[in-house]
Amino acid sequence: MLWIPFRRAFRNVIFRGGVEEFVNNTARWSHGINYLIILSIVLFITWPKEAFLNLRDPPLPYVATGGIALVMLAYINISQGSRKLLGEQYMSLREWLSLAPIKAETFVRGYVAAGFLECGFFWALSLPLLVLAAGVAGESLTHAAAGSLIVLICAGTYRMIAVALLLCLERDEFLLYLLVRVFYGFMIVVSGFVWPVCNPIWAFANASLWHKDYRLQEQALPGIEIPGWGVTVGLHLLIAGLFFIIASVRVRWIRRQAMRLDVASEEAETS
Amino acid sequence: MWRFGLIVLVLSFGGLPAIGWAQITLEAHLGLQGTVRLEKWNRVTVSLYNAGAPLQGTLGVRVWRGSEYRKDLHVLTFTRAVRLPHRARKRFSFTVPIASITHPIDVFMQSAGVRLAQQQLDLRDALSAEHIIVGLTQDLSLDFLATAFQRHTRVTYLQVPELPHDWSGYDSVTAMVMKGVSLQSATQRQWVALQQWIIRGGTLVVAGDSQVALLQEPRVQSLLPVDVLGLQEQQGLPRLAEYYQVPVPSVPLIAVQARLQRGQVLVGTPQTPLLAQRRLGQGRVVFLAVDYAARPLDTWAGNQAFWKDILQPTDDIDFGRVFAELGLLDDTHPIIKLLSRPILAYPSHMLLSVLLLAYCGLLGLFFWWMRRRRARPARYWAYGGLILVAATVMAYGVFPERALRDPALLYDLSTLEVYSGADSARARGYLGVFSARGGQFDLSFQHPTTLLRHTFHKGAGKAGETLEVTTGGAASAIRGIRLDPWTLRVFSVESMTAAPIEIKAERHSTGMTVRVRNQGTIALEGAVVVSQGRLFPLGMLKPGEELFEDLYTTLQPAESQYETTWQALFKHRPQAADSRVAYLQEVLLQHHFGESHLMEASAQPFLAGWLYTPTLLASSPGSPAVDGMTLVFSPLVPDSQPAGAGQPADWQRRGQ
Numbered sequence: 017m018l019w020i021p022f023r024r025a026f027r028n029v030i031f032r033g034g035v036e037e038f039v040n041n042t043a044r045w046s047h048g049i050n051y052l053i054i055l056s057i058v059l060f061i062t063w064p065k066e067a068f069l070n071l072r073d074p075p076l077p078y079v080a081t082g083g084i085a086l087v088m089l090a091y092i093n094i095s096q097g098s099r100k101l102l103g104e105q106y107m108s109l110r111e112w113l114s115l116a117p118i119k120a121e122t123f124v125r126g127y128v129a130a131g132f133l134e135c136g137f138f139w140a141l142s143l144p145l146l147v148l149a150a151g152v153a154g155e156s157l158t159h160a161a162a163g164s165l166i167v168l169i170c171a172g173t174y175r176m177i178a179v180a181l182l183l184c185l186e187r188d189e190f191l192l193y194l195l196v197r198v199f200y201g202f203m204i205v206v207s208g209f210v211w212p213v214c215n216p217i218w219a220f221a222n223a224s225l226w227h228k229d230y231r232l233q234e235q236a237l238p239g240i241e242i243p244g245w246g247v248t249v250g251l252h253l254l255i256a257g258l259f260f261i262i263a264s265v266r267v268r269w270i271r272r273q274a275m276r277l278d279v280a281s282e283e284a285e286t287s
Numbered sequence: 288m289w290r291f292g293l294i295v296l297v298l299s300f301g302g303l304p305a306i307g308w309a310q311i312t313l314e315a316h317l318g319l320q321g322t323v324r325l326e327k328w329n330r331v332t333v334s335l336y337n338a339g340a341p342l343q344g345t346l347g348v349r350v351w352r353g354s355e356y357r358k359d360l361h362v363l364t365f366t367r368a369v370r371l372p373h374r375a376r377k378r379f380s381f382t383v384p385i386a387s388i389t390h391p392i393d394v395f396m397q398s399a400g401v402r403l404a405q406q407q408l409d410l411r412d413a414l415s416a417e418h419i420i421v422g423l424t425q426d427l428s429l430d431f432l433a434t435a436f437q438r439h440t441r442v443t444y445l446q447v448p449e450l451p452h453d454w455s456g457y458d459s460v461t462a463m464v465m466k467g468v469s470l471q472s473a474t475q476r477q478w479v480a481l482q483q484w485i486i487r488g489g490t491l492v493v494a495g496d497s498q499v500a501l502l503q504e505p506r507v508q509s510l511l512p513v514d515v516l517g518l519q520e521q522q523g524l525p526r527l528a529e530y531y532q533v534p535v536p537s538v539p540l541i542a543v544q545a546r547l548q549r550g551q552v553l554v555g556t557p558q559t560p561l562l563a564q565r566r567l568g569q570g571r572v573v574f575l576a577v578d579y580a581a582r583p584l585d586t587w588a589g590n591q592a593f594w595k596d597i598l599q600p601t602d603d604i605d606f607g608r609v610f611a612e613l614g615l616l617d618d619t620h621p622i623i624k625l626l627s628r629p630i631l632a633y634p635s636h637m638l639l640s641v642l643l644l645a646y647c648g649l650l651g652l653f654f655w656w657m658r659r660r661r662a663r664p665a666r667y668w669a670y671g672g673l674i675l676v677a678a679t680v681m682a683y684g685v686f687p688e689r690a691l692r693d694p695a696l697l698y699d700l701s702t703l704e705v706y707s708g709a710d711s712a713r714a715r716g717y718l719g720v721f722s723a724r725g726g727q728f729d730l731s732f733q734h735p736t737t738l739l740r741h742t743f744h745k746g747a748g749k750a751g752e753t754l755e756v757t758t759g760g761a762a763s764a765i766r767g768i769r770l771d772p773w774t775l776r777v778f779s780v781e782s783m784t785a786a787p788i789e790i791k792a793e794r795h796s797t798g799m800t801v802r803v804r805n806q807g808t809i810a811l812e813g814a815v816v817v818s819q820g821r822l823f824p825l826g827m828l829k830p831g832e833e834l835f836e837d838l839y840t841t842l843q844p845a846e847s848q849y850e851t852t853w854q855a856l857f858k859h860r861p862q863a864a865d866s867r868v869a870y871l872q873e874v875l876l877q878h879h880f881g882e883s884h885l886m887e888a889s890a891q892p893f894l895a896g897w898l899y900t901p902t903l904l905a906s907s908p909g910s911p912a913v914d915g916m917t918l919v920f921s922p923l924v925p926d927s928q929p930a931g932a933g934q935p936a937d938w939q940r941r942g943q
Contacts, residue, residue, distance in 0.1 A: 039667060045654035049647065056643040063639055067629035069721065071746045074773045144646060144678035151687025152633050154723030154773065225723065225747065225772045 030123055034130020044134065048141050051088055055145050058084045064152060074225040078146070078153035082163050082220045085142045089171040090204055090216065093135050097178025098196045109186050113267070114274035120267045128260065131175045139168050155224055162223040162245065169249050170216035173256040174203065180259035183266045219248035310339025311371075313404035315348075315394040319421065320443040322414045323385055324459035328738055330451060331381045331408070333394055337371035344369055344398030348381045351390035352742075357614045359743055361752045367759030369396070381758065382455040384739070385410065416441035418600050423447070423465040428580035432464075435591050436600055452476045453736040454483035454783050462490040462598045466578070467498050470506040478506060479711075483783040485510070486568030486709045492597055495543030496578040502543060510572045512550030512565035519544040523583065526554050526561055533589030540583065543576045553596075562597070566924065568706040568713070573597055617743060621700045621878045622719030622777045628870040634686050642686065646678045695722040695770070697730075699901035699915030700875050705786045707924055712786040714917075716903035717878070718778040721746070725772035730765045731905045737763050737782040746774035762905060782903060787811065787919065788828070790894060794925035798840045799892065801825075801923065804833040811896040811919060813861040817852070818892035818923075820845040820885050822859055828896070845886075852880040852888040856895055871916040872897065879918055892923040 026032060038044060062080040100109075113123065143164060150160040178196055185192040208215040213233060221227070223245040235242045242250070314334045323329040331348050347366040353359040365381050383392065388410035395405035417438040422429040422445070429442045440461075450473060451457055457480070470478065485491055493511060495502060502508070502515040523537035547557035550565025555576070564573045575597070577584060584590065610616045617623060653674060657667055690696055698719040705712040716737075720728055725748065735758070744750035748771020755766040768776055787807030793800045799818060805811050805828040814825040816836075821843040828834055846855050853876035860872050880888060901915025 039657070042654070042658055045657070049651055049654070052647055052650065056647065060636065060639060060643070063636055064631075064633045065636075067631040067633050069626040069631060071623075071626060071721075071773075071775055074723070074747055140675050141650070143675060144682045145643075147679050148639075148642070148682035148686055151683065152691075154688070154691035156724050157683070227772075 028122055028126040028129065029118065030126025031129045031133075032126075034126065035133060038130070038133060038137075044137070047092070048138060051092070051138055052141050052145075054088065055081060055085055055142055059145055059149055062149075075153040077149035078155050078160075078163070079221050079224055079226050081142075081145055081149040082167065082224070083217045085146070086167055086170065086216050086220055087204055089135070089138055089142075089167060090174050091200060092138055093131075093171045093175040094178045094196050094200045096134060097131055097175040098182045098192055100182070109183065109267075110270050110274050113271050114278060120271045121264065123271075124260070124264045124267050128176060128179055128263070131179055132172055135171050135175045136168070139164070139171060142167070153225065159224050163220050166216060166219050166223060166245055166249060169256075170219070170252050173252040173259075174200075176256040176263070177259045180263040180266070183263050183270075213244065213247050214251055216248065216252070219245040222248075310337060310342070311396055311404040312336040312338070313394065313396050313406055315406045315408055317392070317408045317410075317413050319419060319445065319459065322416055322419055322441045322443050322459075323410070324417070324419055325385055325387065325415055327385070328382045328455050328458035329385050330456050330459075331383055331392065331394065333379045333381070334376065335369065335371060335379070335396060335404075336376045337373065339373070341370075341372045341375075342398050342403075344371070344396055344403065346379055347393075347395050347397070348383050349393040349395070350383045350385065352384060352386055354614075357743070359614075361742070361754060363739070364753065364755045366755055366757050379759075380452065380456065382451075382453065382458065382736075382738075388413070388415070414441060415439075418461040419443060419459050420598070421445055421460050421463040423450070423463055423468050425467045426580060428466075428585075429464055431590065432594060432598075435594050438600065440600075447472050447477070450477045451480055454480045454487060455736050455738050456480065457484035457489060458738070460484070460489065461600055462492060464492045464494065465507075466494040466580075467496050467501065469501050469504060471504050473506075482510075482567075482709075483711045485570035485572060486706060486711050487713055487783065488569040490571050490573065490598055492573045492575060494575040494577075494579050496581070497541060499543055510567070511545075511574050512548060512563045512572060513545035513560055513574050514548045516544040516546060518542070524561065524577065527589070527593070530554055531589040531592060533587070533592075535587055535589075536583040538583050540577060540581065545574065545576060568709045568711075569704075571599075614743065617745065619878075620777055620779070621717040621874045622698055622775070623745070624877070625698060625700065625719070625870060625874045626721070626775070628867075628874070630867050630870055631688050631690055633688050638686075642681070646674075649674055649678075691723045693911050694724070694726055695720050695728050695911045697728075697904065697911050697913045698871075699904040699913050700871060700878075701902040701915065701917040702875065702879050703784070703787065703898070703902055703917050703919045705788055705790060705919060705921040707790050707792065707921070710786055711783045714782045714784050714902050716778075716780045716782070718780060718904060719775055720768055720770065720778075721775040722770045723773055725770050725774065727751075728768045728770065729907075729910060730768065730778070731907045731910070732763045732765075732780075732782070732903055733905045734782045734784055734903070735763055737780050737903060739765065739778060739780050741779040742777060744770075744774060744776045746771070748772050748774040750774055750776045780903060784902065787898065788896075788921070790921050790923070792892065792923040792925045795837075798838045799923070799925060800835070800837050801894070802833065802835050803828060803894065805830050807898075809898050809900055812899060813859065814894060814896035814919075815856065815859050816892060816894050816923070817856070817885070817889040820848065820889055822846060822855060824859055825894075825896075827861070848884065848886055850885050852883050852885045853877050855885045856880070861897065867914075868899070868916065871914075872918075875916060875918040879920060892925075894921045894923060895919065 059077055059081050062077045064075050146164055147160055177199065181192060181196055185195065204217065208218055212218045222243065234244055235247050316332045317323060318329045333346060345366050346369045347364050349362060349364045351360060352363050353361045365383055367379065369379070371377060391410060392408040393405065394408065396403045418436060418440040420429065420432050420440060420442045422442055424444065427444060433440050433442050447468060491510065493502065493507060497518070499515060499518050502511065508515065518541050520539060521542050522539055524535045528535040545560055547560050547563055550563055552560045553562040553564055555561035560574065561576050562573070564571050653670060699716055701714055701716040703712050703714050718730065720730065739756065751767065751769025753767060757764045757766060770776060787805065787809065788811060789804045789806050791802045801816055803814065803825065808830050810830060811828040814828055816823040816825060816838060818838065819840055821840055823838045823843060825834055825836060856876050857873055863869060896919040898917035898919060900917065901913050902917040904913045904915065906913050
C-alpha cells in the first residue's frame with residue numbers, strides 16, 4: 017500500500033526527469049559534501065571538551081548542529097527552489113508548458129516532488145551528524161526524531177514557497193531574487209523576534225533539552241496539548257499546502273493561457 | 288414513590304466501600320509532650336481508633352520544608368501503611384522535620400484514595416524550645432533546669448514506654464537525665480535507639496539515689512563509666528565545694544559507691560567518683576553518685592554551674608544548616624563538586640574526526656564512483672541509503688555518552704563514622720539524582736531510619752515540589768522525585784547503621800597498637816592509620832579478617848607539614864583502574880577533612896578506609912544503578928589513656 021504513491025510518483029515524467037537530472041548533476045553532490053563539511057566543523061567546534069556535567073546548560077552540539085543545518089537547508093531550498101530545475105532554463109515556463117503534452121497537475125506534482133527529492137538528499141546527509149550530536153548532548157531518540165522532522169518539514173515548506181514564487185514571478189527575475197531573500201531573512205531571523213512560533217530554529221530548540229530556555233507557547237486543544245514546536249510544524253504544513261495550491265492555480269492559469277494563445281495563433285494561421 | 292427513593296438510598300449506601308468518616312477517630316500529638324525544637328526532627332504521635340469494618344490504608348503526615356527565599360519550598364509527606372481491624376486502637380509515631388511555625392502539619396488517614404480522617408497541627412500553638420531535656424524520673428525534680436541556661440529550655444518527663452523507638456525520635460533532645468528508673472523494661476528497639484542517640488552525640492546523665500539496684504542492671508551498667516558497688520553514707524560533698532568554690536551544706540547523705548571502670552573522673556577519685564563520664568561515640572554518659580533532688584544538692588547555690596558542666600549544652604547555632612538552607616553551601620556540596628569533575632566519558636575529538644572523515648570520505652568516494660560508472664539510478668539510491676543508514680546506526684550505537692543515556696545518574700557519597708566500643712556507626716550521606724531527560728524517580732534506603740536533613744535542586748529545569756517519604760517497613764524510601772530534563776536533586780541524609788569494623792587502640796611507650804576487625808560483609812580497602820603527621824598503611828581487610836598492628840611513630844617518617852590531610856590520604860588510596868573512583872574519593876576526602884593540615888588533624892589519631900559501595904542507598908530492580916563510595920573514619924582513643932589522671936581539658940576550662 018505504501019509503495020503505490022511512490023510508483024505513481026515515479027510514473028510522473030516530470031519527476032523522472034528531475035531524478036535523472038539530479039543524478040547526473042555532479043554540482044549537487046559537491047554542494048552536498050560542502051554542506052556536510054560545514055556541519056562537521058560546527059559539530060567539531062561544539063563537541064564537549066571537558067567531561068564534567070554542566071548543570072546550568074545542556075551540551076551545545078545538538079542544538080548548534082541542528083540550528084546550523086536548518087539555516088543552511090532553508091537557504092539551499094529557497095535559493096535552489098526559486099531557480100528553474102528542469103530543462104526550461106532557456107525558455108519560459110509558458111513556452112515549456114505549451115510544448116509539453118502534460119497536465120498542469122502532473123507538472124506541479126512532479127516538479128514539487130523533484131524539489132523535495134533534493135531537499136531530502138541534503139536532510140538525509142545531516143541525519144548521522146544530528147544523531148551523533150544528540151548522543152553526546154543527552155538527547156533522546158524521540159528528541160532527535162522530532163528535531164529531524166522539524167528540519168525536514170520546514171526545509172520542505174521553504175522549497176514549496178520558493179517553487180510557488182518561481183512560478184508566479186518567473187518573468188521578473190530581480191523581484192524574485194529579492195523576494196526569496198527577504199522571505200528567508202524573515203523566516204530565519206526576523207520571525208524569531210516578532211513571531212517566534214513561526215521560527216524553525218526556535219522550534220528545533222524547543223524540541224530539545226533546551227526547551228526551558230526557548231519556550232514556545234503551548235497550545236491547548238480539548239483533550240490534547242500541542243507543544244510549541246508542534247504548532248510551528250503545523251503552521252509550516254499549512255503554509256506549504258497554501259503555496260502548493262497557489263502554484264497549482266498558477267500553472268493551470270499559464271496552461272490555459274498557453275492553450276488560448278495556441279488556438280488564437282492557429283485561427284490566425286487558418287484565416 | 289417514597290419506597291423507591293428509600294430503596295435507591297439503601298442501595299447507594301450499600302454500594303459504598305466499607306469506609307467512612309465516622310469509622311475512624313484520629314488524634315495527633317506534636318513533639319515530646321507538646322514541645323518541639325525548630326530545625327530538628329520532632330515526634331508526631333498519632334492515635335487511631337477504628338469503630339467500623341476492618342480496613343487498610345495509609346497514615347500520613349505532611350510538612351513544609353525549604354525556603355521561599357530560594358523558591359525551593361517543598362512538601363514532604365511521610366506515609367506508612369496501616370491495618371486496622373474492627374474496634375482496633377493503635378498508636379503510631381512519626382519523626383518529621385520542623386523548620387518553622389509558618390505552615391501547619393497535616394495528619395491524615397486515607398484508604399483507596401479517600402481521606403477518612405485528618406487533623407491539622409498548628410505549630411504556632413506548640414511549645415518550642417532551643418533545648419529540650421528529657422527527665423526519665425519518677426518525680427518532677429528537674430524543673431529548675433528550665434531556667435538554668437541562657438537559651439530557652441524546656442524539661443519534659445517521659446515514662447519508659449514513651450521513649451522513642453528510633454534514634455531519630457531523640458533528634459530534638461539535648462540531654463536526658465535518668466534516675467530511679469529501670470531500663471530493663473524498655474523494648475529492644477528502645478534500648479538500641481537510646482544507645483544510637485548517645486553515639487550520635489546525645490548526653491545521658493545517670494544519677495544515683497537509694498535504689499542502687501537499678502544502676503546495677505545490665506543495660507545501665509553497660510553504659511556507665513563506673514562499676515556500681517553499693518551505697519555508702521557520707522557527710523557533705525567537700526570535693527564539690529572545693530571544686531566550685533561554693534560551700535555545700537555539711538549534711539549526712541547517701542551516695543552510690545562506685546569504682547571507675549572507663550572514662551574520666553570529673554569530681555572525686557577513681558575509687559570514689561562523685562561525678563564521672565565516658566565518651567560513647569560522639570556522646571557522653573555521665574554518672575552522678577548522689578541524688579540531685581535531695582539535700583544538700585537541691586538547695587545548693589552552685590547548682591547552675593554544676594549542671595551547666597554536666598550537660599554542656601551547646602549554644603552554638605548550626606551555621607552549616609542555616610547556610611545550607613540559604614543556599615550558601617550549594618556549590619560546596621559533595622555532589623555538586625563531583626559533577627564538576629570529568630565524570631562523563633565523551634568520545635574524544637580524535638574519534639569524532641575519524642568518524643567524520645570516514646563518513647565524508649565514503650560519500651565522496653560514492654559520488655566519484657557515480658560519476659565514473661553510469662549505473663541504474665535505483666542502484667545509486669540503494670548504495671547511498673546504505674551509507675546513510677550505516678553512518679546513522681554507528682553514530683547512535685558507538686558514540687553516545689553512556690551515562691547520559693541512562694534514565695538517571697544516582698550518586699551516594701557517604702561518610703561512616705565508627706567509634707571504638709560502639710556497635711553502631713553514624714552514616715552521613717550526600718545523594719544526587721541527575722536526569723538528562725527528566726522523569727520520576729524513587730530512592731530506597733538500606734536502613735529503616737534515614738533522616739533527610741536538606742535537599743535542593745539545580746540545573747536547567749525544575750524539580751517537583753512534593754516528596755513522599757515512606758517509613759514503617761524494613762527500609763524507608765523517598766518517592767516521587769520529579770525532575771525536569773537536565774535537572775539534579777541533591778539530598779543530605781543521615782542514618783545509624785551497624786558498625787562495619789570493630790576497632791581498639793592501645794598506647795605504648797613508642798607508639799600505638801591497633802586491632803581492627805572487619806565484622807561487615809564488604810572489604811575495607813586502603814585502611815590507613817594517621818597519627819602525629821604520620822601515615823601507617825594497613826592495606827585491605829576482608830570480611831571476617833582481623834588485623835593486629837604495632838605502630839612505631841619513631842620509625843615512620845612524617846609527611847610534609849604543609850600537606851593537607853585530604854591530599855595525604857588521597858595519595859595513599861588504593862589505585863583503581865576507573866578514574867571516576869578517584870573523583871569520588873577526592874570529593875569525599877575534601878568534604879570530610881576540608882583544608883586542615885595533616886599535623887593538625889592527626890593530633891587525635893584516626894583510621895581511614897574505603898568501602899567501595901554505597902552505604903545508604905539500596906539498589907532496587909527497575910531503578911538506575913547507584914554509583915557510590917563510603918569513607919570510613921574512626922577516631923582512635925587509646926585505652927591506655929590514664930583514667931582519672933586529670934580532668935579533661937574542656938571540663939577544666941569550664942570549671943574555671
